[in-house]
Amino acid sequence: MKNHHLRALLKVAEEGSIRGAARALHLSQSALTRALRELEADLGSELLIRSYRGVEFTPSGKVLLKRARLAFSTLDKARDEIRWLRGGSGLQVTVAVTTAIATTSLPAVLREFEREQPDASLSLEEGMMSTVLPGLMEGRIDFAIAVAEADQLPHEITFEPLTELLSEPMAREGHALLGATDWSQMAEARWVLNLAVGSSAQRLIDWLEAQDISISQRVVKCDSPIMMVELMRRTDLIGFGPRFFVDDPLSGRGLACFDTLATFPAYTIGLLKLRGVPLHPGAERLATLFRRHISSLNLSRRPSSQ
CATH class of the missing domain: 3.40.190.10 (Periplasmic binding protein-like II)
Structure with missing residues (x-):
């Protein structure tokens, strides 16, 4: 299993077809098909089903696709960590945030983080579990601040409670x-x-x-x-x-x-991240800011006048 094999698989998933993937990678379709067949032979399992509608991933293909995305994302995080050591230029952090926090703590967190890391690139996503879980599992999201129940999360995800929400x-x-x-x-x-x-x-x-x-x-x-x-x-x-x-x-x-x-x-809002994968320093600093600002919130009660 070589690097170009996995990149070919990822590009097919991204483009939805072998033709589109070959074009994006500046390869001939025969060269890309050969790389995919070599990958299947190495694993001893069919990864793709080809039809007139494009390609679909087999169960084996879906498993490898998920792990390949995570592997390349982990390497990207290593690059981010090195950028952090060099002063933060080019640092990228992606976080999903539930609306409850987006309208309370997020503005203050953003101001403080941008003051500390003016050259960092920050991406924000909606903190819905339907997108948070695959984003974390594939390494696309560094961490999430979202509503969750710890006993209903997959083993690969850790949950750190931060506050209660009414x-x-x-x-x-x-x-x-x-x-x-x-x-x-x-x-x-x-x-x-x-x-x-x-x-x-x-x-x-x-x-x-x-x-x-x-x-x-x-x-x-x-x-x-x-x-x-x-x-x-x-x-x-x-x-x-x-x-x-x-x-x-x-x-x-x-x-x-x-x-x-x-x-x-009341619900529990917490910090979700991938188990066993440490946050790079930039993401960890942002997580620390969220923890501090959220700890001062009181979102679990009706106003005393009610």
């Missing part, structure tokens, strides 16, 4: 159901929710169904936070998200929470 249903000011005192009164409402695997909204539905309250048939599914907020402001759709979002005078304009309902169990 999420609640929210709607436009003046909504007819804002005075509801029991969750059963919410069963006939129309909702707008992100139902991605591991999302807070999916946990809400599971929690309600455990109490024989079903809302899953009355949900407009939406994966855009901005679109959900605007639909809550401008229609009778009810959303679900961090309590502080409504209490904040900027983000919460025109929105209200259901203060007479019993509170939903």
